[in-house]
Amino acid sequence: MAGSPASLSGRDVGSFAYLTIKDRIPQILTRAIDTLHRHKSEFFEKHGEKGTEAEKKAISLLSKLRNELQTDKPIIPFVEKFIDTDIWNQYLEYQQSLLNENDGKPRWFYSPWLFVECYMYRRIHEAIIQSPPIDDFDVFKESKEQNFFESQESIVALCTHLQELVTAIKDLDENQLKDEFFRLLQISLWGNKCDLSLSGGETSSQKINIINSLEELKPLILVNDMEHLWSLLNNCKKTREKASLTRVDIVLDNSGFELVTDLVLADFLLSSQLATEIHFYGKTIPWFVSDTTIHDFNWLIEQVKSSNHKWMSKCGVDWGNYIKMGKWVYHDHIFWTLPHEFCVMSQVAPDLYAELQKAHLILFKGDLNYRKLTGDRKWEFTIPFHQALNGFHPAPLCSIRTLKAEIQVGLQPGQAEQYMASEPNWLTSGKYGIFQFDGPL
Ligand SMILES: O=P(O)(O)OC[C@H]1O[C@](O)(CO)[C@@H](O)[C@@H]1O
Numbered sequence: 001m002a003g004s005p006a007s008l009s010g011r012d013v014g015s016f017a018y019l020t021i022k023d024r025i026p027q028i029l030t031r032a033i034d035t036l037h038r039h040k041s042e043f044f045e046k047h048g049e050k051g052t053e054a055e056k057k058a059i060s061l062l063s064k065l066r067n068e069l070q071t072d073k074p075i076i077p078f079v080e081k082f083i084d085t086d087i088w089n090q091y092l093e094y095q096q097s098l099l100n101e102n103d104g105k106p107r108w109f110y111s112p113w114l115f116v117e118c119y120m121y122r123r124i125h126e127a128i129i130q131s132p133p134i135d136d137f138d139v140f141k142e143s144k145e146q147n148f149f150e151s152q153e154s155i156v157a158l159c160t161h162l163q164e165l166v167t168a169i170k171d172l173d174e175n176q177l178k179d180e181f182f183r184l185l186q187i188s189l190w191g192n193k194c195d196l197s198l199s200g201g202e203t204s205s206q207k208i209n210i211i212n213s214l215e216e217l218k219p220l221i222l223v224n225d226m227e228h229l230w231s232l233l234n235n236c237k238k239t240r241e242k243a244s245l246t247r248v249d250i251v252l253d254n255s256g257f258e259l260v261t262d263l264v265l266a267d268f269l270l271s272s273q274l275a276t277e278i279h280f281y282g283k284t285i286p287w288f289v290s291d292t293t294i295h296d297f298n299w300l301i302e303q304v305k306s307s308n309h310k311w312m313s314k315c316g317v318d319w320g321n322y323i324k325m326g327k328w329v330y331h332d333h334i335f336w337t338l339p340h341e342f343c344v345m346s347q348v349a350p351d352l353y354a355e356l357q358k359a360h361l362i363l364f365k366g367d368l369n370y371r372k373l374t375g376d377r378k379w380e381f382t383i384p385f386h387q388a389l390n391g392f393h394p395a396p397l398c399s400i401r402t403l404k405a406e407i408q409v410g411l412q413p414g415q416a417e418q419y420m421a422s423e424p425n426w427l428t429s430g431k432y433g434i435f436q437f438d439g440p441l
């Protein structure tokens with residue numbers, strides 16, 4: 001797009017993009033191969049010889065992918081028929097069209113990081129769907145479930161906190177309600193640290209009780225637009241007609257503990273009447289190791305419902321009812337697992353853009369969503385968030401993200417230099433977070 005800076009890419013040796021492509025992505029591929037190996041006997045029990053053959057085929061396809069990546073081979077088109085195969089191959093041709101003859105072909109350490117990283121996860125999916133009868137296997141399922149089980153203590157504390165809050169909610173005055181809203185927003189923010197692609201698949205479950213550490217974490221919020229979220233929703237609540245709606249859309253990120261923090265926030269939005277309807281968007285295929293698919297979403301609610309802890313189980317029962325009553329709606333759209341920057345959504349996925357336009361507020365969770373909101377480009381730290389969105393604005397929106405990539409906009413002059421001096425890897429450690437709002441036009 002005209003006037004936008006260059007994309008982050010592996011061309012910049014030593015950059016986080018470069019190190020991700022060189023080190024972290026091969027590590028994630030190796031874990032995926034190991035996971036298939038470890039399920040060999042299960043595949044045999046379930047499918048006999050066909051299962052064993054399928055496991056071998058998937059592993060050879062992933063090993064080939066890893067070799068292509070590690071030797072910087074050209075990016076090759078998808079061959080297996082799937083809902084988005086043509087869109088992906090058109091995008092690959094688009095990337096080719098951006099290069100002149102002496103640039104050569106789109107390839108791992110030359111093309112935009114956003115493109116090659118998304119492509120890698122889509123190639124994992126192709127390897128699996130090319131290997132029936134294990135073509136519905138999620139190579140990341142185990143690690144997402146492990147994150148949930150290892151975070152039990154924090155999840156119980158959070159569900160207990162929510163139930164106490166729901167019981168007392170009608171006696172809270174406006175200021176108390178705002179404080180509770182801000183607490184749960186921050187818990188949802190810090191829940192975003194639990195992402196497995198940053199750790200290369202190493203466990204990243206929530207160990208400490210996050211509720212008691214919000215005050216000490218507050219200085220780590222670099223951009224804090226929570227007040228805008230409160231005034232938008234509180235005004236909706238005060239001015240809306242009896243039967244009218246306030247809809248908040250949440251573009252989800254990681255399953256496990258982070259998903260629990262998002263569902264707790266969504267429950268509070270309904271219980272406080274700050275919203276009357278919540279729409280969730282997950283990923284259609286396994287994505288960036290820990291991202292939420294519809295299977296993860298339903299599995300987690302079932303797990304919470306069947307907990308032997310009464311407040312946790314109460315949450316799960318309520319959440320299941322919200323879905324049955326249509327107060328919570330889950331959307332599956334292929335766009336979220338395409339490589340496109342969000343500024344082209346209205347052209348590439350007009351139906352999705354129109355759906356998002358129905359929201360009063362859209363919350364985008366996580367780092368990858370932030371990279372797509374801002375196009376994963378080398379913006380100056382101080383350019384306004386609205387400018388980096390490059391026309392993407394289906395509704396008032398807010399990014400809730402911990403920093404895990406070398407991109408951040410909307411900072412004050414001198415702010416980036418200050419963090420760089422005290423913490424050289426402030427952009428990628430996941431230690432810092434933002435609430436960055438783009439308000440009503
Ligand atoms: O789950 P999140 O917050 O989107 O984080 C995913 C991020 O982790 C990384 O995979 C780290 O390499 C980034 O590429 C990506 O943006």
Ligand SMILES: [Mn+2]
Pocket residue numbers: 195253254288290291366368
């Ligand atoms: Mn993620």
